[in-house]
Amino acid sequence: MAFDALETPFGKVDRIIGGSAMYAAWAASNFTQPVNQVSIVGGDFPQEEITALAHRGVAFEGVEVVPDGKSFFWSGRYHLDMNTRDTLVTDLNVLAQFDPKIPESYQGSEYVMLGNLAPAVQLSVLKQLKHRPKLIIMDTMNFWMEHTMEELKQVIGMVDLLMVNDSEARQLSGEYSIVKAAKKIQEMGPKYLIIKKGEHGALLFYGGKIFSAPALPLEEVFDPTGAGDTFAGGFIGYLARIKDTTFEGMKAAVIMGSAMASFCVEKFGPERMKEITPGDIDERVQEFIALMNFSIKG
Amino acid sequence: MAFDALETPFGKVDRIIGGSAMYAAWAASNFTQPVNQVSIVGGDFPQEEITALAHRGVAFEGVEVVPDGKSFFWSGRYHLDMNTRDTLVTDLNVLAQFDPKIPESYQGSEYVMLGNLAPAVQLSVLKQLKHRPKLIIMDTMNFWMEHTMEELKQVIGMVDLLMVNDSEARQLSGEYSIVKAAKKIQEMGPKYLIIKKGEHGALLFYGGKIFSAPALPLEEVFDPTGAGDTFAGGFIGYLARIKDTTFEGMKAAVIMGSAMASFCVEKFGPERMKEITPGDIDERVQEFIALMNFSIKG
Numbered sequence: 001m002a003f004d005a006l007e008t009p010f011g012k013v014d015r016i017i018g019g020s021a022m023y024a025a026w027a028a029s030n031f032t033q034p035v036n037q038v039s040i041v042g043g044d045f046p047q048e049e050i051t052a053l054a055h056r057g058v059a060f061e062g063v064e065v066v067p068d069g070k071s072f073f074w075s076g077r078y079h080l081d082m083n084t085r086d087t088l089v090t091d092l093n094v095l096a097q098f099d100p101k102i103p104e105s106y107q108g109s110e111y112v113m114l115g116n117l118a119p120a121v122q123l124s125v126l127k128q129l130k131h132r133p134k135l136i137i138m139d140t141m142n143f144w145m146e147h148t149m150e151e152l153k154q155v156i157g158m159v160d161l162l163m164v165n166d167s168e169a170r171q172l173s174g175e176y177s178i179v180k181a182a183k184k185i186q187e188m189g190p191k192y193l194i195i196k197k198g199e200h201g202a203l204l205f206y207g208g209k210i211f212s213a214p215a216l217p218l219e220e221v222f223d224p225t226g227a228g229d230t231f232a233g234g235f236i237g238y239l240a241r242i243k244d245t246t247f248e249g250m251k252a253a254v255i256m257g258s259a260m261a262s263f264c265v266e267k268f269g270p271e272r273m274k275e276i277t278p279g280d281i282d283e284r285v286q287e288f289i290a291l292m293n294f295s296i297k298g
Numbered sequence: 299m300a301f302d303a304l305e306t307p308f309g310k311v312d313r314i315i316g317g318s319a320m321y322a323a324w325a326a327s328n329f330t331q332p333v334n335q336v337s338i339v340g341g342d343f344p345q346e347e348i349t350a351l352a353h354r355g356v357a358f359e360g361v362e363v364v365p366d367g368k369s370f371f372w373s374g375r376y377h378l379d380m381n382t383r384d385t386l387v388t389d390l391n392v393l394a395q396f397d398p399k400i401p402e403s404y405q406g407s408e409y410v411m412l413g414n415l416a417p418a419v420q421l422s423v424l425k426q427l428k429h430r431p432k433l434i435i436m437d438t439m440n441f442w443m444e445h446t447m448e449e450l451k452q453v454i455g456m457v458d459l460l461m462v463n464d465s466e467a468r469q470l471s472g473e474y475s476i477v478k479a480a481k482k483i484q485e486m487g488p489k490y491l492i493i494k495k496g497e498h499g500a501l502l503f504y505g506g507k508i509f510s511a512p513a514l515p516l517e518e519v520f521d522p523t524g525a526g527d528t529f530a531g532g533f534i535g536y537l538a539r540i541k542d543t544t545f546e547g548m549k550a551a552v553i554m555g556s557a558m559a560s561f562c563v564e565k566f567g568p569e570r571m572k573e574i575t576p577g578d579i580d581e582r583v584q585e586f587i588a589l590m591n592f593s594i595k596g
Contacts, residue, residue, distance in 0.1 A: 200498035212512035219477045251592035294549040
């Protein structure tokens with residue numbers, strides 16, 4: 001839960017709401033309640049943003065507020081190729097002291113998503129869970145591969161599904177071929193692996209099986225910030241709703257996550273996520289079905 | 299119809315059979331006969347390569363043989379990222395004097411593919427056709443956009459379907475967004491547009507509709523040479539067989555083209571194309587169906 005300042009070819013914003021947990025909560029709360037949030041904010045984090053999510057069934061007991069502290073701040077600039085970005089500023093602020101405490105009321109959570117943070121923090125969350133969740137998914141990034149690879153591998157060994165982008169999959173495995181990279185990563189522990197490819201969609205791996213989901217071709221990707229977290233939130237929120245963690249359920253969840261991400265990039269920050277209705281989501285899923293539907297004759 | 303020398307991370311070959319028309323003929327002849335070839339070769343082109351294709355129903359009356367001339371020669375090197383390549387040598391040889399003559403026996407061809415060559419040569423072929431084919435598709439490349447844009451636009455205005463890769467679509471349209479690029483290119487004439495994205499698959503555009511086909515995730519892309527031509531040959535050969543040039547038929551043909559291309563890259567040159575059976579093709583198409591199949595519940 002954070003503040004972001006963003007610059008894209010389409011405009012600029014100085015200080016808007018951001019952070020993986022905000023994007024994931026907006027997306028997941030379309031499908032399931034409660035969404036039990038774990039994070040840390042400073043006294044500067046707007047109460048109305050918390051209230052808006054609370055109205056959607058998001059619980060904040062696990063969010064620590066440091067009244068005298070400042071929330072995490074990130075500033076970045078995107079170029080025409082939205083797949084790459086420059087980080088301009090990273091102020092850890094209260095995140096530097098983040099030591100998550102899982103409230104008693106969160107115990108028994110069946111679907112757990114570990115957002116992209118230090119592996120030690122992700123591990124601490126898992127260790128506090130009294131019952132093994134039905135599904136644990138995790139996100140990570142190149143930074144942790146470069147600085148804390150051993151701890152990262154320990155956490156990867158404990159989860160059911162890992163989500164990374166294609167360059168991270170290559171870095172983590174040391175393999176250039178995405179198929180070989182997927183095999184090596186699955187050998188590290190996760191039965192399921194999702195490799196995100198931005199505008200080129202995502203691949204889901206399970207054993208020797210692969211599912212390929214396209215991204216929705218859009219006239220404009222206005223702001224890609226949070227698209228991956230929105231994907232993850234939509235993915236796990238939908239799985240919590242259908243209660244099907246087989247490969248079949250995961251495939252549908254990849255489409256649902258992709259649909260949610262396609263909304264996210266239409267406006268700055270999580271703004272678009274605040275507007276969409278169940279009807280909008282159904283319509284977007286139909287667009288994915290049309291995009292992928294074909295039949296072979298003769 | 300040419301010779302290639304290739305270097306990939308997996309090996310090196312000095313002088314093998316190549317050329318768009320060879321790849322396209324190997325692919326198309328799996329689905330339809332006759333395939334009426336138009337090209338030019340030197341006296342150095344091996345008779346057994348022509349005989350092998352003739353046995354598959356490929357006609358060579360439209361292929362000019364210059365006994366004292368040398369066939370076109372191209373040499374290139376691929377790096378780990380198979381989407382880019384360096385051209386080491388281009389010897390036009392007999393191609394410099396190519397002035398295609400459409401034999402009387404080819405008149406009435408309903409499905410016409412214009413391979414990547416000078417727009418003036420493509421135009422000359424179209425002008426010699428006494429009846430407007432049911433479907434004309436064309437390939438081109440950045441070189442013609444840089445040197446003969448006006449002639450290129452004239453040919454593009456005469457065809458039903460254009461096939462280009464994503465960077466060529468951007469260059470041709472002046473738009474970075476692929477969706478906007480597709481709109482502008484469709485305004486130039488072609489009702490249908492295929493944008494090829496290498497390992498990320500292909501997009502088919504028709505009016506406001508889009509179909510997205512993945513590439514088959516492969517452990518190793520051994521040699522990508524000819525993959526685009528094989529895609530095109532499989533695409534139009536299959537359309538000639540099903541005789542369905544609607545959007546529905548085109549979608550299935552994109553999958554068939556993608557399946558053929560996935561074989562092509564498994565060995566150097568067109569070698570793999572010489573081995574595959576109808577059973578192999580059916581099996582590969584089933585892999586595409588599995589790769590894209592999902593169902594949404596609840």
